[in-house]
Amino acid sequence: MFATETPAIDWPSKLRHLLQTMVFCVGVATVQYGFMPERPYMPPVVYSLLIGLITWAVIDLGRELFPSARETGWPRGVQGLVLVSGGIAAGYFLGTTLADAACRNLGLYAATPVPQSPMDLRTSVLITALAGVIGTYYFYTTNKSAYLLRKMNEAQQHANNARLKLLESQLQPHMLFNTLANLRALMATNPSAAQDMLDRLTAYLRATLAASRTDESGHTHTLKAEFDRLGDYLALMAVRMGPRLAYTLDLPPELAGQPVPPLLLQPLVENSIHHGLEPQVAGGRITVSAHQTGTLLALTVEDTGVGLSDKHGAGTGFGLVQVRERLAALYGHSGAIEVIAAPAGGTRARVTFPLNLR
Numbered sequence: 001m002f003a004t005e006t007p008a009i010d011w012p013s014k015l016r017h018l019l020q021t022m023v024f025c026v027g028v029a030t031v032q033y034g035f036m037p038e039r040p041y042m043p044p045v046v047y048s049l050l051i052g053l054i055t056w057a058v059i060d061l062g063r064e065l066f067p068s069a070r071e072t073g074w075p076r077g078v079q080g081l082v083l084v085s086g087g088i089a090a091g092y093f094l095g096t097t098l099a100d101a102a103c104r105n106l107g108l109y110a111a112t113p114v115p116q117s118p119m120d121l122r123t124s125v126l127i128t129a130l131a132g133v134i135g136t137y138y139f140y141t142t143n144k145s146a147y148l149l150r151k152m153n154e155a156q157q158h159a160n161n162a163r164l165k166l167l168e169s170q171l172q173p174h175m176l177f178n179t180l181a182n183l184r185a186l187m188a189t190n191p192s193a194a195q196d197m198l199d200r201l202t203a204y205l206r207a208t209l210a211a212s213r214t215d216e217s218g219h220t221h222t223l224k225a226e227f228d229r230l231g232d233y234l235a236l237m238a239v240r241m242g243p244r245l246a247y248t249l250d251l252p253p254e255l256a257g258q259p260v261p262p263l264l265l266q267p268l269v270e271n272s273i274h275h276g277l278e279p280q281v282a283g284g285r286i287t288v289s290a291h292q293t294g295t296l297l298a299l300t301v302e303d304t305g306v307g308l309s310d311k312h313g314a315g316t317g318f319g320l321v322q323v324r325e326r327l328a329a330l331y332g333h334s335g336a337i338e339v340i341a342a343p344a345g346g347t348r349a350r351v352t353f354p355l356n357l358r
Helices: 011-035 042-065 077-106 118-189 191-214 223-244 266-277 318-334
Strands: 245-250 284-293 296-303 336-341 347-354
Touching: 011 042, 011 118, 042 077, 042 118, 077 118, 118 191, 118 223, 191 223, 223 245, 223 266, 223 284, 266 284, 266 296, 266 318, 266 347, 318 336, 318 347
Parallel strands: 245 284
Antiparallel strands: 284 296, 296 347, 336 347
16 A cells, blocks of 8 residues: 655756656657648647646646655545546647637738638547646656666665664674773772773763764764763773783864764774784884865774784775774765875775865
8 A cells, every 4th residue: 555645846846847847748749840841830839748747737736735655746546647647638629729829819820811720620539638648657657766766875875874873783792891801800909990981981981972963864973972982992902911902093174074884983092902912022003193185084093013914904804894894884986995004014904085076
């Protein structure tokens, strides 16, 4: 059973239909003239335009007065048939009357017009009926195709949103379990550091919750919010690692408002800590930066750790896979991630995707 709705009138669409109808009517008149070149060209154009435009107005504007099927935008059942039949009939009778008067007043007829024969009358009625049915069917199928395309895009968007929520739910426990394990170890050896770490964790979770509410439908928040959350996370890690972890967050003010997916950079920072700095006795520094490259936003996470290993050099680790999949879901081929050896030692991960040039 079709659902019905009465949406606001889409006037740009109506104007487009009007122009398409006019082109179609001129085409019909031209075809008629091609079969009867001995007759003047302009009278068939006037007749075709007036019949077609009145038919269009009655059907396309009249259907807004009836509850319409959401799938097609047209009245259902008998109402639709009556509307189309009435529109074609009104277009023929009113259109021919107006066209006849217009042709006489504009002098488009010859001095002595040739009376319309019964065959001409039948041909005129048949052409009007066929043209009306063809035009109506065209607009009907166009509306239905547009509806199906919208539903397909909505389904794709829902699938992408569900996929992103799943990826985010995988990332949060991944970080939290690591943090809670470290917190438990600190409670036995350094209660004061454990308390500081717990405070940092609370601040991080509060920031994460606030960010998740900023744009639940679009799955984005500002780049400043992303850097703030990274600052909370790195401060949390600094409690555990002490002087072995130094970090720098470099965000140009002009890029602070750019929308980015939440938790996009955190898995890269986690990788830098767990696979770069922790295996190194002296630890090292993590630098997170953002800059514009043409129409792309480039986000870089660079560390001075032990560098790439066979296990993580190809970008197959948990965090890198999540970032790659989220970029693909949100930006398609326009999003990319590159993991290379940093020039001064360590690893550099670089994420790029289109800027929001508002």
